[in-house]
Amino acid sequence: MAAVEAAPAAEPVASDAAMKDVELGGAPLDGTAPAFSSHTMAAGGSYTLEAKDLSYTVKIKEGKEMKDKTIVHPVNFVIKPKQLLAIMGASGAGKSTLLDILATRIPRSATDGEYLLNGAPVAANFKRLSGYVMQDDALYPLLTVRETLQYAALLRIPNLSRKDKWEVVEDTIRALKLTACADTICGDDRHRGVSGGEKRRVSIGVDIVHQPSIIFLDEPTSGLDSTTALQIVDTLKDICSRDRTIAVTIHQPSSRVFEVFDKVMFMSKGHLVYNGPPSALATHMTPLSKDPLPQFANLSELFLEIVDSYEKSGTVEQLVEHRKEIEKARQRSVSNLEPESTHHEPQHFANNFFAETSILLHRNFVNVLRTPELFFVRIALCCVIGLVLGSVFWNIPGGDEGIGQLAGYSAFVEAFFIFTSLEALPIFLNERSVFAREQGRGAYRLSSFVMANSVVMLPFFFAMALVFTSISFFMVGLSSDNANFIFQVILIFTVLTAGNGFATFVSGIVPDALTGNSAGTAVLAFMFLFSGFFIPASQIPRGWIWLNYISMFRYPFEGLMKSNLDLLPASEADLRQQYLDDYSIDGWNRWGSVGVMLTFTVGWRALFYVALRLKYGSKR
């Protein structure tokens, strides 16, 4: 994949001067340096993983019956420290499932057999001891490589000063050979950033910056050219040599990549059909092949072809038997390893709730400032809409005609601010992907994420409400009453927070932006219909009235109407009452509308929390 021209970052988290202040442990910068300087290796430790008859069976529906389907048949193997393991096999062979079992992304309770860490059953804290790098790159596109790793370090490394964390980041940048693009943004479809291979390495960096002792990577080279793939596997090998235990799944590696691995395991239809070093594969497969092995063939490809022929003839069991026979000859179990007394116990989370929230808040804040659609475009829109509405509803007259216009103005304002909240869905969905990856390995609490996510936009929303009201309020000539102006700023602010809360909740439950936009718009359209603007509450059929109560549009509409109707002179008291009755506007105080919108804001956030808890709580 070709590197693309990169855009510079706007504002790094730490100044270059601050970076230069950091002593780099005397490590040369030419790529021959150890992956991590010695004093940042604190989180290390030697870990041997062992599977004993480890298997995974699920229940599937076949016709009307539920049947067992074994995805991974009982496997036995050992992965030692400093050993780079590749799990290979054709599509559907069970590679990802096996990796998920090893990474405990599939709960232990769902698997059979034993899974041991240094001879003892893996414990609940295993996820924090290990790192898991997903196949997709879920990164904030507008943060630079260095910033991305700095936030990851702040969130994931416990008990180190900020200076030391920055040093770890610099070590990671060097180890992953990202020095040349450290100040380039990660980028996405719309923003040019680092190349595909570099992005992969950043993703790996995010998940290993806390230097987990055990690292799992799902297809770290997928979609990359063979040279970039080799660079990545070489980098992993380098990291592995620092006493790490690393397992990756990989699809058809080139010969050079294949030879970098210390150990490979081939899967076929959920069975383990080869377990050994790449160098022993030729000998292993010679008796399985009808023809002599070609001299310069890609051995892994050749073996996959042989496996495929056994799969087609339904004789995979023969491959398993062949492996067992060979293994018997050289097997030396490490199952008698004593549980280590020095077993590394990572602490629960690297930071407390408040520290975590403030780091996430900072990252979100930088992200909002750099994502024009989230604030600058919307503030420009507030000015334009304020001016357009101001000229359309210029100096609303008193009397009957004026009140009709006021209703139109109020309905449009709330509709505009609530409907446009959905525009941020793609950005929220990207944040959800980043969250899924980070929270999946115990980087921070869900509550911190939701809290930071809820708070970060508040100052921006207040600025939007202030700008819009300052323009439209006086042009429309609502009233010169200061209290009414302040009320409208606050009401529009709460409309924005509630709309944003709704959009965030939608982003928590939908699979993609298209579905979210369609479903979200449909729900909002219904809520708008039952706001009381189109059909007064008194005329809504009984069976539908509940929609009027839960309509987010009802309360700001009533609040805006009431705050302006209340200012009519005493001579127009009858007219005022007539309109309150016509629109079935309750007799409560206008501040009640603000209270209800705040309740919506908190409610949507709470539902967002629950949605994420259910979605990412303990599932694979």
Ligand SMILES: Nc1ncnc2c1ncn2[C@@H]1O[C@H](COP(=O)(O)OP(=O)(O)OP(=O)(O)O)[C@@H](O)[C@H]1O
């Ligand atoms: N929860 C499940 N229920 C039913 N079938 C499942 C489940 N999980 C995995 N499978 C099936 O098990 C098989 C192995 O899946 P897995 O994702 O591990 O394959 P893979 O080797 O990683 O394939 P690929 O390279 O295409 O990603 C597939 O046929 C898949 O459809």
